[in-house]
Amino acid sequence: MLDIEAAMARAQAEHGHIPKSAAEEITRQARAELVTEADFSEEYSTVRHRMVALLNVWRRSLSAEASQYVHYGATTVDIYDTATIMQINASIENIDACLAGAIDAMSELALAHKSTVMIGRTLGQHAQPITFGKKVSVWIGEYDRHRDRLSDLRERVMRSAILKGAVGDYSGLGPKAIAIEKSFARELGFAKPYTADWHGTRDVIAEYGMVLSLIAKTHARIGQEIFLLQSTDIGEVRESLPEDVVGSSSMPHKRNPIVPERLIHAGRTIPRLAEVLGDDQVNFYERDNTSRLSPIVEDISVQSATAARSLTRLIGSLEVDAEAMRRNIDRTSGYAMSQRVAFALAEHMPRTEAEALVKQIIRFSAEQGIDFEEALNTATEVNMYLHPTDITALLDPTQLDQQAIAQVEAVVADAAPKPTE
Incomplete structure (x- = not known):
């Protein structure tokens, strides 16, 4: 919050809206340790407004001049919205890095098993042989598209720093308000902001939730497939677990899936959180807020990063039983x-x-x-x-069509890091 207030002060000073000396002091004093939890709590118990409590305590560390120009012409929701956008931007970068790590692990697995034959299944029935590398290449393609979605989304996030005043029309921010907002965004490392007010719509935040929902559904699908493939009756893959991990409290022989189950769960909870962010597009009039989105953004972001890291660990240590795959092909006698x-x-x-x-x-x-x-x-x-x-x-399933192998290699090559990444 203090970083955002300081960026706003610098932008205002750049365009002569407040004194440069005030902006410099505000920037120097934008330090969280100047607002202790105890002082904030005491002030909040009186004013019952988080932003006002924060500013009242912080102003005690500022000169009279600087104090006068803190939060000058701004409104609380602009600061909160910009903070949320900054967090979403950081989260996108984090989750994208997690997906890149998952793709690396999948690529290594796919190439190692590009010729490992297994039965392909459609509608729960044996269809015809594929390779395990082909199966993993499908996962790679899906996550590569998710990275594209995150990249597209990030372009809109980078245009969503906001400084438009109480009703979103720049009133109270002076005659150079639009230029100040552009400078404000630049100070925070963002692109030219949308001129239209978005506080009452929050469609970009809703889109963020929906992209995370799509990613979570892929986690769930892959988790479910590994869950089934490692079942006793199929036994084609195994989740690698430390020896002291307990599979069952009462049946010592069991090796229960752990991470696949978590991924399935993420595919249920994350989309529900995304629904709340989608509902937040429906608000009253210009700038009301009826859903308290901040905790939802926190929860969906943390859950999404956690699930992506879990996926990478699962894929990176997955045990593949090629002999079991061949036995299952032979169950239908050719x-x-x-x-x-x-x-x-x-x-x-x-x-x-x-x-x-x-x-x-x-x-x-x-x-x-x-x-x-x-x-x-x-x-x-x-x-x-x-x-x-x-x-x-x-009738020999190991006699593979070379196009099937080339397909796996091409998918891995397409998803490989580009020089600009």
Whole structure:
């Protein structure tokens, strides 16, 4: 608050609205230790206004001249709004750095497993093989887009320092009020501020909440997927935990997920906080405030940074069980490669006939209790076109399409830090 008051005084002095000597003293005395908690509490118990209590105590450390020009023509909400914007700006920088760290961890994991085959699942069913690197590359792409959103949002945040007076029309701030506001923003390291008053709308703050909500939903989705993939029945990945971490108070064998559960929870709580910030766009008349947004901004910011750091720790130490992934592919006896077989047959017959033939062979295989490869080798319609060695190759999930590997590499390269970062 004192830094903002000092920046305002310097801006006003720059344009001759207050004496330069007063601005210099205000800047020198903008020190938090001059307003003790005890003095502030005693003053607040009398005036019942936080800003007035702060200024009354602080003025005791100033000369008569400087004291006269503290908070000159300003209104409390401008100071609070600017403080909130400064905190949001710092929070965006912090959260963006957290996401960059998560992407680094994901990129290392994706490249390490760009050829590690696992079953792809759609609608809860085995679909066809993918690589674990491909799965992680989807996460990378999503967080890279979140970083774009934060960057776009930050441009609007940087234009949101505000000094417009009691009703937002610069009244009380002198004939050079608009120029003073520009200088005020520059003093705080911000860009040219929006000329239109935004205190009653707070759409940029609402947008901040909504971007954090989107990020939290991604945390929850990834947390839920890791939660499921490390379940006993699938067992393809494991959260790395210290040996003394207790999984269950009553069942010693259990290795319960911890961070995935936290990420799922963040995907529920952070969007609820974002709703409150969105509701804060609806206010009465010019400059009323009905929702007390400061605690919400604090809570959503801290929760968002905490969740992003938790995600990075989880990804950075995730254990991948390639053997379990292969076993799960084999659970359907080769059926997961049926599309490859149909495509190979479609080079010799209409595609619809090829697909119908493969489906018929799968049904026969299941009914007879024989594996897919044996059923294909005994089907005359298949033997006419495909040799047993062709069938073996088609049913080998490790025979990867090079485009799938190139895709992972390209996603990692696209998300790599740019020279300007």
